[in-house]
Amino acid sequence: MDRTTQSLLKENRVHGDSMFPLAAYWIELPSGTHVLDTHWHEEAEFFMLLEGEILFQLDTEYFPLRAGEAVFIESGDIHAAYVLNEDTPCKFCALVFLPDLLASAQYDTIQQNAILPLQEKRQSFPRHITPDVPWQQELLHHLEQMMEAYANKMPGFETFMKGTLLIMLSKITAEGRFENRSQSDDADTTKINRLKKVILYIQDNYQEPIRTRDLSELIPMSEGQFCRFFKMMTRKTPVDYINSYRIRQAADLLQQSERKISDIAFEVGFDNVSYFIKVFRKAMKCSPSEFRKGAG
Template sequence: MSQQRQTTAPELEITDHRAGTVRYIEHGVPSELIRWHAHDDYELHFIVATRGKVFVGDHIGPFAPGQLILTGPRLPHNWVCNGDQYRAELRDMALHFSPSTLDEAMRLLPELNEIRPMLERSRSGLEFLGTDPHWVRSQLAGIRETTGLARLQRFLALMQELAAWPDYRLLSSVQVDSPANEAAQQKINRVIDHVMAHYESPISLGDMARLVGMTETYFSRFFRQATGHRFVDFVNRVRISRACHLLVETDQHVTTICYEVGFNNVANFNRRFSDFKGMTPSQYRRDASQRYVQQEDQLLWMQQAHQA
């Protein structure tokens, strides 16, 4: 599956909550579950095997064994293996849990509000960094093997641990708060799809307003209300997200990347990159290389522990 495929509107998955508060899912590769999709639930997603590209909202980045990501409701996501060579009986372990159920539980049990900040962050896609892959897998396996109150207890204990986890990063520049009606949602999807497909070209507020049949003033207010961002900031975030991918996955010069992702001024690119990432593009590339080495060390540790 190509990156261009991800610019299409995500498939909306309908969740059956009759199975309980927490639903456990696992699958290998290939699998029909591997697709660009969204759903109304939170999803805690752990990669057991294989490598490739992860897509969360407008974020594109690498994935490898040990990656743990929490996605919020209606945030599109997908994990795509590199090429067709990968085969695995177990690639993904995931938990689905309902926002409405948790909201009601937090209203009745104030102690549960300890996890609310983490859930709010997950609306951007939340990657937990530096977790012990063996520990995460054992926690998810424990939830898989239990039902009823025992499963709920294990789930809440895991949520408590992750809510206090100090090392994480937000992935997507778009937080999806569904508009009030399907027509409005389709307009937002159309704009986001266009920006994701044409970020390297000039994109104006007026062009997008005309695309969805609105005045510039109304579109500006509409877009910010739906995504939480000014339109120009959203376009810059998409371009910076793509630049991050190129910085990690290629050895292209920073200046080349600047123009490839749609900026026409290197100084402006460096300034916007620092605004969004808190560091220069060169610093980001160095840090990403260090994180890759750490992931390799974690994978080697998992393999050695499994052999032992």
């Protein structure tokens, strides 16, 4: 597994810096490897699939994504990706940015007619961008150009990235091209907010024992009802999701230090080293020590 994956999934990761809040990530995954756990972040994101076929989740919506297609993810959208073909490797690029990057220095026509509607989700990109639609194919071409510019860090690439995003915004101003997501279905919003509350609790408390009962009481639901709800929303049981999150934190620590594997296991919330190694191997297709060597 590409070692950038774990860092990409950290909700508190800084993408770029305060002067240029944009970053791109290329991820390559072997056949059969899980793609993305359910998560979200404050930044918007273009997710472009370069190889393979996956099932993408955006809030409560699911759709297949094929190589050459992309997804636009709004700030705060819950999203995840699942393997559709166990025999095919997966490769994608994620372009993550704060919409504020595009803001005008003063309130002008561009701010009024393009930037503000994007920030308020009144005039946004289509969620699923496909080459089958000619004007969407133009968007994909712009994404490819931005990926190349970012990868090569060509002189002035920051200006090119911002300018290209503005050009892409101009392509969706025509009626029927943009989507208005400022109003959401109340039932879906309730589900999403409940899930976010649980995931935030897991992120804040993963180093300590977490019982399913603790999570169910946050919403609140009965324990059985909660387990069904969580599995429906994330395609994982609560225990599997917690273990997956802990493994991602352990992977970061294995890359960043030479600390004992047992110490790392205890720090991320596992109380049994053998169980930690078993769960790590299942998730990462290698042992913690092999992962550390491969990351060096």
